[in-house]
Amino acid sequence: MSSSNEPTYGNPQKPYGFELVADTIIKQGVECVFTMPGNSIISLLATLGQRGIKVVGARSEQGAVLAATGYSISSGKVGVAIVTAGYMSIAHYAMLNASWGHVPVVMIAGSNETYSDDMRSLQELDQKPIAKSAYVKVAYHVIKGERIPQMLTWAFKAAQSGVQGCAFIDIAQDILKSQVDASKLSDFTTCIVDAKPCGDPALIKKAVKLLAGAEKPIINVGRLAVASGAAKEIKEFVNITGIPVDNCMGTLGSHPLNMAIAVGNGAEVVLMLGKQNLGMKPQPTACQYTGKIISVYPEAENIGHCYPIDIGIVGDIKMVLQQMIEEAKKVKFPDYSTWVQELHALRDAGKAMFVGITENHKDNKPIHPARLARETVEFMLDHKINKDAVMSTDGGDCTFWYAVFAGSYGVPQEYPGQIVNILSIENGTAIGLGLGMAVGATCAHPGKLLYMPALGDGSIGYHLSELETLARLNVPALIVVANNSCWGMTYADQRRMYGRNERTAGFLTNNVRYEKVAEGLGCIAGDFVTEPGNIRSALEKAYKIALRESKPVVVNVITDPFIYNIPWANWTLPATEKGEPYTGMGEA
Numbered sequence: 001m002s003s004s005n006e007p008t009y010g011n012p013q014k015p016y017g018f019e020l021v022a023d024t025i026i027k028q029g030v031e032c033v034f035t036m037p038g039n040s041i042i043s044l045l046a047t048l049g050q051r052g053i054k055v056v057g058a059r060s061e062q063g064a065v066l067a068a069t070g071y072s073i074s075s076g077k078v079g080v081a082i083v084t085a086g087y088m089s090i091a092h093y094a095m096l097n098a099s100w101g102h103v104p105v106v107m108i109a110g111s112n113e114t115y116s117d118d119m120r121s122l123q124e125l126d127q128k129p130i131a132k133s134a135y136v137k138v139a140y141h142v143i144k145g146e147r148i149p150q151m152l153t154w155a156f157k158a159a160q161s162g163v164q165g166c167a168f169i170d171i172a173q174d175i176l177k178s179q180v181d182a183s184k185l186s187d188f189t190t191c192i193v194d195a196k197p198c199g200d201p202a203l204i205k206k207a208v209k210l211l212a213g214a215e216k217p218i219i220n221v222g223r224l225a226v227a228s229g230a231a232k233e234i235k236e237f238v239n240i241t242g243i244p245v246d247n248c249m250g251t252l253g254s255h256p257l258n259m260a261i262a263v264g265n266g267a268e269v270v271l272m273l274g275k276q277n278l279g280m281k282p283q284p285t286a287c288q289y290t291g292k293i294i295s296v297y298p299e300a301e302n303i304g305h306c307y308p309i310d311i312g313i314v315g316d317i318k319m320v321l322q323q324m325i326e327e328a329k330k331v332k333f334p335d336y337s338t339w340v341q342e343l344h345a346l347r348d349a350g351k352a353m354f355v356g357i358t359e360n361h362k363d364n365k366p367i368h369p370a371r372l373a374r375e376t377v378e379f380m381l382d383h384k385i386n387k388d389a390v391m392s393t394d395g396g397d398c399t400f401w402y403a404v405f406a407g408s409y410g411v412p413q414e415y416p417g418q419i420v421n422i423l424s425i426e427n428g429t430a431i432g433l434g435l436g437m438a439v440g441a442t443c444a445h446p447g448k449l450l451y452m453p454a455l456g457d458g459s460i461g462y463h464l465s466e467l468e469t470l471a472r473l474n475v476p477a478l479i480v481v482a483n484n485s486c487w488g489m490t491y492a493d494q495r496r497m498y499g500r501n502e503r504t505a506g507f508l509t510n511n512v513r514y515e516k517v518a519e520g521l522g523c524i525a526g527d528f529v530t531e532p533g534n535i536r537s538a539l540e541k542a543y544k545i546a547l548r549e550s551k552p553v554v555v556n557v558i559t560d561p562f563i564y565n566i567p568w569a570n571w572t573l574p575a576t577e578k579g580e581p582y583t584g585m586g587e588a
């Protein structure tokens with residue numbers, strides 16, 4: 001028999017705080033949340049689970065936010081992470097990553113009780129300022145139960161509207177664990193207006209005219225264009241105008257005008273769709289175009305902010321493109337076939353160069369990193385893995401090698417968010433996020449193969465434990481560790497400045513057996529590869545096993561740390577006498 005003071009869950013007149021949180025999340029259409037559990041949120045998690053929401057446990061607060069980010073990029077929906085009181089600070093870099101990348105993520109945290117401030121109470125932390133320093137769009141602290149639906153709705157609105165990004169909300173745990181008088185809820189509106197701004201018609205006309213008057217125009221697609229759901233419009237605009245695209249973020253798939261690699265630096269006019277103004281030269285993430293720029297972006301203050309632009313259109317990317325499509329139908333565009341051929345020639349020249357590197361170093365032992373990258377790309381193409389798989393990469397040099405091979409072979413992203421990695425975060429420069437984002441991406445596409453063709457041995461260490469999550473979720477995955485026993489990209493620069501003996505913090509233990517570590521975490525150990533001739537058979541074997549067992553298989557390939565990839569020299573200090581100058585890409 002129940003006693004009279006036993007709490008009654010599911011009472012519509014007196015819902016608990018955590019029930020209001022669950023109601024609001026469900027009302028937003030969320031199907032999947034990521035969490036690192038703790039006492040303040042367990043009732044919320046249980047309630048969500050009971051109501052049919054998929055609750056995925058990551059292995060840290062950071063892992064949960066990275067997974068929510070990967071899920072959002074890969075699904076086009078909002079990502080939700082739920083963490084316990086006091087430890088959102090562990091996820092700071094993941095929040096920053098979502099903010100930088102314009103990825104709509106709502107992070108919900110418990111916090112210490114409303115009455116326990118400044119008592120060094122359990123897990124007490126002033127969380128709002130920490131969230132704000134990760135450039136979140138909003139940071140809320142809820143201390144009144146009746147306001148839970150309102151403030152949480154605000155967080156969802158902020159994350160998903162305008163310039164999308166991360167929104168943070170924490171709720172005092174006594175509020176989460178108390179009942180609310182439902183009749184008071186209507187005092188606090190949860191109104192949502194789904195309106196999106198169009199661009200200035202005069203500027204739309206001007207932009208289309210500028211594009212149509214150019215012999216060499218190019219389109220570059222940013223995260224916000226994808227996030228605004230403009231894929232269909234991008235394709236239509238490209239079909240009408242015939243303008244090639246040098247970075248489409250998956251919106252064009254294998255469209256013939258998708259160059260799938262940045263080759264358009266020489267364009268006369270660039271249409272930048274939802275692309276952030278990034279830093280300044282000589283930073284490698286700064287805008288490299290020299291032509292006239294048309295920038296379409298949802299907020300005026302971010303247009304022409306870091307480099308001058310010629311036409312700035314403020315508006316939602318999808319809406320502006322719809323306007324541009326109508327305008328483009330009235331205008332005649334020139335035949336761009338010569339320009340497209342020029343871009344293809346550039347891409348092919350890159351491919352010839354990269355393939356040439358692998359031919360020159362075919363039998364190198366340790367394995368030349370370019371050889372590994374070429375093998376993973378050719379293996380992927382032979383099995384058409386790229387047509388359907390979810391993909392991720394992580395690391396320094398190894399990811400760059402993979403990217404230049406995939407790009408110069410013209411491998412497109414087949415759908416927006418197919419790849420979750422450093423490049424899906426504009427201006428993203430953080431290593432270590434690949435496994436966490438991959439967890440989310442696979443939840444967005446359950447059953448699909450996860451292909452990680454390049455995972456640096458340094459970067460795998462950040463979220464190694466998420467291999468357990470992938471195994472627990474029975475994800476069929478082929479993960480290739482590019483193991484050069486060092487922080488390669490960083491060491492390359494150390495060596496350039498101070499010579500090869502300068503290894504302070506640059507080197508790791510030689511030949512760590514990550515495949516065995518993975519096995520201990522519930523994955524399947526693939527081959528430990530030291531011979532270049534054995535890469536292909538190791539990949540074939542692992543692929544078969546991953547599909548058959550529906551588990552991640554980790555292949556560990558030992559590569560050469562003494563190979564230069566790209567020279568960062570122009571961005572750092574000059575070399576000392578002992579320095580070993582850059583001798584050319586792919587050279588030792």
Ligand SMILES: Cc1ncc(C[n+]2csc(CCOP(=O)(O)OP(=O)(O)O)c2C)c(N)n1
Nearest residue numbers: 395396397398431456457458459487488489
């Ligand atoms: C969070 C973060 N910390 C440090 C760096 C600096 N950094 C860039 S690349 C790199 C080395 C990565 O090593 P690994 O994952 O083994 O890949 P490799 O370059 O050896 O292929 C480092 C430390 C960074 N980009 N992000």
Ligand SMILES: [Mg+2]
Nearest residue numbers: 457458486488
């Ligand atoms: Mg490495």
